[in-house]
Amino acid sequence: MGDAALLPPAMFRRPLFAVSNAVNTVVGMGVFGGLSLLPMHLQIVKGLSPGAAGLMLLPQTLGIIAGGRLCGPVVIRTGRHKGFLLLGLACMTGCALAFSRLSPDTSLWTTGLVTAVMGLGIGVCFQVMLLAIQASAPPGAMGAASASYTFFRQIGGTAGTAVYLSVLFALTGDRVADALHDAERTPEFGAALRDPAVADTPAARRLLSALRDGTAPDLDDSSFLDRLDPRLARPVLEGLSGALDTVFLIVTGVLATGLVLALFLKDARTTKDTKGKAA
Incomplete structure (x- = not known):
């Protein structure tokens, strides 16, 4: 179809369009794929309800709004995309690295702060990439x-979610089993097992059965952790947190790749035509 195609191939010969959408795809992998795992940490590792975990993502939403509102007018006025995009990506990469350090002991205030800063970086990146893509296109x-902005971002998010969940499910069993094996040698875990009031419960028996088999308990339904003594639940939470940390490290690498790609972006200088297209 040539230029009559829904997404004309000639547009990819424009460096600003091609590089912006390459970064857009990578950012989609990091944002939608990686942050889909944060509620899992909040609900299972931190024990929050689904509603409370959702509210913990509110700082991210506020950061996205603030980032877009602050940088958008400046980019439209100056036509300079690269600096803002690098700043947003650096912010996101650092926050993803911080997410990889989350543990059962990490406070919710710390998690909320990192989430807010991540949202600020996302807001800057999303706004700048959209303006750069629009500035690179002819009026027609x-x-x-x-439309390509949403298209490539969703492709990245879909691929990222599939990859990260696959890695998480592959790692969780071994990480939890190893954590339980290490916990057997701790006095706190042993004391809990010797306490009949703790060990003789359905949740504890489920855990002990997995411990005898040298495997991780079935986590398809993790609600039993709420009924488990904290001393017995601790190694399960640590194992799951360790698996999530590894996934967030992968997210950090993906966003760092986007940061490198953004170095090849060329600014669209301030012209009347550029302003009109960006608007």
């Missing part, structure tokens, strides 16, 4: 350019 292809 503005609709296709704007």
Whole structure:
């Protein structure tokens, strides 16, 4: 179809369009794929309800709004995308690295602060990438350019979610089993096992059965952890947290890749035409 295609191939010969959408895809992998795991940490590792875990993502939403509102007018006025995009990506990469250090002992205040800063970086990146993609398109292809922004971001998010969940499910069993094996040698865990009031419960028997088999308990339904003595639940939470930390390290690498790609971005200088297209 040539130029009549829904996404004209000629647009990819424009460096600003091609690089922006490459970064857009990578950012989609990091944002939608990686942050889909944060509620899992909040609900299982920290023991929050689904509603409370959702509220913990509110700082991220506020950060996204603030980041877009602050940088958008400046980028439109100056036509300089690269510096803001690098700043946003650096912010996101650092926050993803901070997420990889989360543990059962990490306070909710710390998690909320990192989430807010991550949202600020996301807001800057999303706004700058959209403006860069629009600025790179001829007037007749503005609709296709704007649609490509969502298209490539969703592709990245879908691929990222599939990859990260696969890695998480592959790691969790071994990490939890190893944590339980190490916990057997601790006095706190042993004391809990010797206490009949603790060990003779359905949740504890489920855990002990897995311990005897040298495997991790079935975590498809993790609600039994709420009924388990904290001393027995601790190694399960640590194992799951360790698996999540590894996934967030992968997210950090993905976002760092986006940061490198953004170095090849060329600014669209301030011109009347650029302002009109960005608007």
